[in-house]
Amino acid sequence: MIQYFAIALMLVGVYGLLTQKNVIKLIVSLNIFEVGLNVFIISVGYVSGGIAPILTSQNNTSALLYVDPLPQALVLTSIVIGVGVTALALAFARRLHNQYGTYNLDEMEGE
Amino acid sequence: MLMDILSNPVLLIAVPLLFAFLAVFLKKIDKVLLGAAAVLNIAGAALIAVLYEGTKIIELGGFKPPFGISLVLDDYSLIGIVLLNVIFGLILLLSGKHVQKYAMVLLVALAALNGVILTGDLFNLFVFLEIAAIAAYIFTAMDKGFKHSFNYLVVGTLGSGLFLFGIILLYNVFGSLNMFDIQEKLSQANPADSGALALPLVMMFTGLSVEAKLMPFGGWVKGVLKKANTLVGALIVSAYALAVLLALGRVISTVFFMSGAVRIAFTAVAAGTLVFAEASAFSRKNLREVLLFSSVAQSGLVALLFLYGLTVPAVLVLAGNVVSKLVLFTVAGKFAHDLGTDDIGDLKGVFIKFPLVGVGFTASAMSLIGLPLFFGFVAKINALVGLFDAGNVWLPIIILVMAVVEGAYFVRILTTLWNTGDEGELSSKDKLKTFKLNGSAVVGAVSVAVAVVIVALGVLPILNIKQFFSVDFMTFIGQLLGGM
Structure with missing residues (x-):
């Protein structure tokens, strides 16, 4: 069920990328897309009724039902990359505003 | 023993990355570090080529494949790394004066491109591609063409997002991220399932096409390269094209179930x-x-x-x-x-x-x-x-x-x-x-x-x-x- 929600979020992001003209709104759309993707990645590893995949003194056998830890590791990397890209995109937005005095892509003149 | 360590392909990634970190602190000699990394990488690639004895899987962190990340050194990636490092060296030789403040970015790009060619793990490929792409977003903005770089950033990020989506779908089906492991599992898959596999493959192909400049996904190229200086232009059309297309070829020949x-x-x-x-x-x-x-x-x-x-x-x-x-x-x-x-x-x-x-x-x-x-x-x-x-x-x-x-x-x-x-x-x-x-x-x-x-x-x-x-x-x- 949550996977449909994640895919819907991704589609909202793509819709934003296709329709928005404002640089900041484009960056927000990109982030919505990434959040949807990250939720999807997490949902792939989810096991109904599973516990955190950490061996403790109580949970110390492999017979227990654990959730898949790999997607959680992947999503961490994905989030970090997303933050980096967003920071860079915002820096570009700032420079664009300095250059053209507007955030609207249509109003930016020249090449 | 020493030769084994020196001819380990992981050094082609680790040395430029280390120098990139050093370049942050030693800003005054960052160009020296860039030159040194380029020369060391050419030497390393040459050494690897001389000592090459057939396909080798390099396990990282002691995890046996298919667990963990592994690098693959075979005929294919060997040609790739030798060509890439020589080309990168030549680009620096020809366009060194355009490097300006971007030495660190170029070091990161060199590490990531070597990684793109060598890696045998899909998620690792995504990470290296993304690092290479971020470096590219930065140095394409060198000529103040922020609008085109921003366009490239948006398309590139969406593309790598789709690539990641495809990888995760494949992981969901096969429970593995190792390309050769997936290849083996795919060969046993029922041909009737090929319809279900089409979605991840289309996602991955679309994502890679953005960086590989296939139309219509590579629309960013024109804006970025039309006014590019020798350094940026040569990097995108030769070094990046080489690494990304080799990665596309690797993915097509291993993972794609056509x-x-x-x-x-x-x-x-x-x-x-x-x-x-x-x-x-x-x-x-x-x-x-x-x-x-x-x-x-x-x-x-x-x-x-x-x-x-x-x-x-x-x-x-x-x-x-x-x-x-x-x-x-x-x-x-x-x-x-x-x-x-x-x-x-x-x-x-x-x-x-x-x-x-x-x-x-x-x-x-x-x-x-x-x-x-x-x-x-x-x-x-x-x-x-x-x-x-x-x-x-x-x-x-x-x-x-x-x-x-x-x-x-x-x-x-x-x-x-x-x-x-x-x-x-x-x-x-x-x-x-x-x-x-x-x-x-x-x-x-x-x-x-x-x-x-x-x-x-x-x-x-x-x-x-x-x-x-x-x-x-x-x-x-x-x-x-x-x-x-």
């Missing part, structure tokens, strides 16, 4: 890229625009060959293309920077003034067209023979027609650049404009050296001189041509 419809769709994208890009290149008047569209067209051709399982011809075409493009784009960028224009009409007879540059440029262009006696011929004839052997008639026809188009515009460029005066007019030196090029000797020397290599690799296989060479790559080409 059923009829999926292959037809991908082939249409690749062939469409070839046709549209050659047509666009034909209609352009600026040298850099012609070259960037020609580069896009070559990406389409290489992707097409990979899709039909013709890995060896694809690598040959790719290698010939990136080496030629390195020279062509450096010369074009140099004209634009030093002479203030790269309009073909304004550069009439420029090569009479700089014959060395002209010879290198001409040889590279001829090789790109695929004329005999140049390396491009060896590559293209292999591609065509391979496609015919696979029972395909239409694709060779498309490739040949497009080669004629390519020939037409390159011959037009070459005749203009070698002759003063207008068309139909007798060329005379009196009409030669004064051109002033800084450091034309270095560019000339390097482009002539590249030209010699291109001609040698084009002539030697034809002479069947392979018995005099024990280098694998030469016998490789020799056997291929012998089998015709």
Whole structure:
């Protein structure tokens, strides 16, 4: 069920990328897309009724039902990359505003 | 023992990355670090090539594959890393003065591109691709073209997001991220499931196509490269093109489960890229625009060959293309920077003034067209023979027609650049404009050296001189041509 929600979020992001003209709104759309993707990645590893995949003194056998830890590791990397890209995109937005005095892509003149 | 450590491919990634961190603190010597990393990587790649004894899987962190991340050193990635590091070194040699404050970014890019070629893990491939792409977003903004860089960033991030989505879908099905593990599981998969596998494959292909410049996903290329300086242009059309297309080839040859419809769709994208890009290149008047569209067209051709399982011809075409493009784009960028224009009409007879540059440029262009006696011929004839052997008639026809188009515009460029005066007019030196090029000797020397290599690799296989060479790559080409 949550996977449909994640895919819907991704589609909202793509819709934003296709329709928005404002640089900041484009960056927000990109982030919505990434959040949807990250939720999807997490949902792939989810096991109904599973516990955190950490061996403790109580949970110390492999017979227990654990959730898949790999997607959680992947999503961490994905989030970090997303933050980096967003920071860079915002820096570009700032420079664009300095250059053209507007955030609207249509109003930016020249090449 | 020491040799084992020094010839570990992971150093090709780790050393530039370490130097990149050092460059943050040692800003004053960041260019020295960049040069040192480039030289060390060339040396490392050479050492790996000398000590190479067949396919090797390098486990990282002591995890046995398919767990953990592993690097793959085989014929394919070996050619890739040797070419990449040599090309990267040449780019720095030719365009070092444009590095400015971007030494750290270039170090990260060098590490990531080596990683892209070497990795055997899908998620790791995504990470390296993304690091390489972020570096590219940054250095394409070097010329203050923030709008185009922003456009590239948005398209690139969306593309790598789709690529990641495809990877996760595959992981969901097979529970593995190791390419060879997935390949093995795919070979046991029920062919009836191919419909379900189409979604992840389409996602991954689309994502990679953005960086591989396949149309329509590679629309960012025009804005970014149209005004690019020699450094940025050469990096994108040669170093990045090489690494990303090799990654695409690796993914196609391992993970992609080609059923009829999926292959037809991908082939249409690749062939469409070839046709549209050659047509666009034909209609352009600026040298850099012609070259960037020609580069896009070559990406389409290489992707097409990979899709039909013709890995060896694809690598040959790719290698010939990136080496030629390195020279062509450096010369074009140099004209634009030093002479203030790269309009073909304004550069009439420029090569009479700089014959060395002209010879290198001409040889590279001829090789790109695929004329005999140049390396491009060896590559293209292999591609065509391979496609015919696979029972395909239409694709060779498309490739040949497009080669004629390519020939037409390159011959037009070459005749203009070698002759003063207008068309139909007798060329005379009196009409030669004064051109002033800084450091034309270095560019000339390097482009002539590249030209010699291109001609040698084009002539030697034809002479069947392979018995005099024990280098694998030469016998490789020799056997291929012998089998015709």
